[in-house]
Amino acid sequence: MLFSSLIFIYVFLFALIICYFLFARRNNTARLIVLTVFSLIFYAFGEPVYVFLMIGVVLVNYIFGFLCASDGEPGKKQKLFLALAIVLNLGCLGFFKYTNFFITNINAVAGTDVALIKVVMPIGISFFTFQAMSYVIDVYRGVSQVQRSFLKLLMYVSFFPQLIAGPIVRYQDIEDQLQNQVITAEHINDGIFRFALGAAKKVVIADTCYYASEGLFNADGGPFVLAYWAGVLFCFLQIYFDFSGYSDMAIGLGKIFGFDFPENFDYPYASTSIAEFWRRWHISLGTWFKDYLFYPVLKSRAWRSMTKKMTKSGHKKLAKYFPTILASFIVWLATGFWHGANWNFIIWGLWYWLFQALELLFLDKLFAKLPKVLYQIAARIYFFAVVLIGTAIFFFENNTFTRIGYLFGAGTSGFTNIFANATLLGNSVLMVVAFVLCFPIIPWLYGKARAKFHIGADADRIIKTVAAVAMLTVATVRMVGNTYSPFLYFRF
Amino acid sequence: MEEKIIAKLNEIFRDVFDDESISVTRETTADDVEDWDSLTHVTLIGEVEDAFSMRFMMKEVVSMKNVGEMIDIISARGKI
Numbered sequence: 001m002l003f004s005s006l007i008f009i010y011v012f013l014f015a016l017i018i019c020y021f022l023f024a025r026r027n028n029t030a031r032l033i034v035l036t037v038f039s040l041i042f043y044a045f046g047e048p049v050y051v052f053l054m055i056g057v058v059l060v061n062y063i064f065g066f067l068c069a070s071d072g073e074p075g076k077k078q079k080l081f082l083a084l085a086i087v088l089n090l091g092c093l094g095f096f097k098y099t100n101f102f103i104t105n106i107n108a109v110a111g112t113d114v115a116l117i118k119v120v121m122p123i124g125i126s127f128f129t130f131q132a133m134s135y136v137i138d139v140y141r142g143v144s145q146v147q148r149s150f151l152k153l154l155m156y157v158s159f160f161p162q163l164i165a166g167p168i169v170r171y172q173d174i175e176d177q178l179q180n181q182v183i184t185a186e187h188i189n190d191g192i193f194r195f196a197l198g199a200a201k202k203v204v205i206a207d208t209c210y211y212a213s214e215g216l217f218n219a220d221g222g223p224f225v226l227a228y229w230a231g232v233l234f235c236f237l238q239i240y241f242d243f244s245g246y247s248d249m250a251i252g253l254g255k256i257f258g259f260d261f262p263e264n265f266d267y268p269y270a271s272t273s274i275a276e277f278w279r280r281w282h283i284s285l286g287t288w289f290k291d292y293l294f295y296p297v298l299k300s301r302a303w304r305s306m307t308k309k310m311t312k313s314g315h316k317k318l319a320k321y322f323p324t325i326l327a328s329f330i331v332w333l334a335t336g337f338w339h340g341a342n343w344n345f346i347i348w349g350l351w352y353w354l355f356q357a358l359e360l361l362f363l364d365k366l367f368a369k370l371p372k373v374l375y376q377i378a379a380r381i382y383f384f385a386v387v388l389i390g391t392a393i394f395f396f397e398n399n400t401f402t403r404i405g406y407l408f409g410a411g412t413s414g415f416t417n418i419f420a421n422a423t424l425l426g427n428s429v430l431m432v433v434a435f436v437l438c439f440p441i442i443p444w445l446y447g448k449a450r451a452k453f454h455i456g457a458d459a460d461r462i463i464k465t466v467a468a469v470a471m472l473t474v475a476t477v478r479m480v481g482n483t484y485s486p487f488l489y490f491r492f
Numbered sequence: 493m494e495e496k497i498i499a500k501l502n503e504i505f506r507d508v509f510d511d512e513s514i515s516v517t518r519e520t521t522a523d524d525v526e527d528w529d530s531l532t533h534v535t536l537i538g539e540v541e542d543a544f545s546m547r548f549m550m551k552e553v554v555s556m557k558n559v560g561e562m563i564d565i566i567s568a569r570g571k572i
Contacts, residue, residue, distance in 0.1 A: 072549045072552075073549060141551045142549070142551050143551045143554065279530075290530045294534075295530075295533075295553055298534035299538075307538060320508075323535075328531065356531075360531055
């Protein structure tokens with residue numbers, strides 16, 4: 001069930017809101033039961049069998065929570081149980097997501113003919129296993145208390161707004177909210193606004209960008225260099241509006257039911273470096289990898305002794321950069337692989353690793369030497385070039401290198417032709433508008449207007465309500481006429 | 493004692509972030525120091541651990557909000 005579908009908004013959500021506000025509002029346990037039951041129905045709607053797998057994953061982690069818990073200094077026993085919990089979680093994820101990838105590659109390398117297994121990957125498994133692992137690790141580190149209530153843990157993992165495509169909420173961020181939610185009219189209003197905003201971003205902008213990019217990639221007589229670059233630019237716009245739109249809807253739904261999820265996007269395309277970009281894009285995944293992979297690797301005994309050896313032998317610069325860059329290699333490899341069992345995702349991850357490393361080593365210092373205006377221009381050109389090619393690697397799942405080659409003229413039928421030009425021209429307004437909206441221009445203008453026309457809190461609320469109704473209406477109209485348009489991140 | 497810790501921390505910060513203009517206070521956060529991000533955080537932690545012959549717990553590494561919290565942990569467990 002898609003958030004941006006009529007059945008979700010006008011049947012599922014409607015029924016949930018009635019049950020929730022009529023019967024459950026005043027009692028925390030009742031609220032959690034209603035939300036959990038509806039979440040399970042939501043998941044079962046798409047995965048009638050795997051819903052039991054998900055409950056099983058929660059149960060296993062619920063038990064391991066008791067075995068791993070520490071006050072901050074875990075002992076040998078806790079370490080062992082944590083390792084076991086991680087092996088089980090990753091094993092489950094690996095089985096469903098990566099088995100066929102490994103079989104295919106082994107067959108290709110060894111010339112064998114091992115048959116592929118017939119499993120379909122459960123929707124959202126990459127997201128919910130990461131949330132479940134977050135619980136066990138937080139409890140192991142003593143950052144969070146053991147959750148004695150199975151209902152609360154099940155609710156944390158299965159809560160439908162963030163179940164299928166994030167944001168990946170760390171357990172420590174939601175622990176208290178499982179007990180106390182903020183249920184006020186203002187919070188609900190904010191939630192509705194965020195949800196409407198996300199719906200509009202998805203069905204009005206992202207879906208239109210998708211059709212534009214397909215038109216350009218498949219222009220009659222092509223492929224063409226110009227059409228391919230423009231197509232990649234539309235993919236670049238599509239993925240932002242699709243995924244950040246989804247996150248807005250998830251955060252908005254969370255707010256309607258009293259939960260505050262962490263933000264997932266912060267105008268990432270307004271960045272001037274790759275390091276900054278990854279602090280502002282899919283923030284919840286970056287935070288997860290930072291907390292649960294990058295820091296532990298860097299703080300491990302192996303890494304410390306590597307650093308010490310380098311310092312002792314007089315290689316101070318090496319000791320400062322090499323261990324960090326090596327650890328970030330592992331993180332980017334994992335990030336790429338997390339996105340999908342395909343080589344293009346691994347190359348995509350390492351592409352970002354390369355530029356993040358170059359920035360740490362010398363690019364940052366180089367850019368910093370430029371005068372301010374020149375810096376803004378040079379850094380942004382560099383940034384867009386890296387991210388556009390990154391987007392191409394991400395989207396070109398098949399024939400990755402051939403299609404990247406088209407961008408540089410290899411194997412194309414020329415620069416452009418009349419059909420490609422017509423498609424490009426027909427979508428040029430969309431391109432400009434969508435690109436401008438990638439920058440925080442509307443919040444900035446609205447802030448100015450509020451100050452100038454003295455728009456108080458009440459008027460602000462009315463404006464936002466009107467805007468929400470308008471966005472939801474436009475989105476609904478689009479949904480009625482729309483063919484199936486799943487979110488990009490549902491595959492991960 | 494706190495002054496001593498701050499003086500030593502100052503030296504470490506200047507060394508790790510290659511910036512002689514840094515002077516830390518209890519209120520200093522990662523936002524105040526240009527290069528203090530996730531890539532340099534653990535390097536900094538490692539240097540502080542060596543200087544005060546102590547270890548930070550993972551829980552502290554991920555949740556320290558400012559230099560003040562770091563100083564409190566050092567004064568409780570570090571050798572000054």
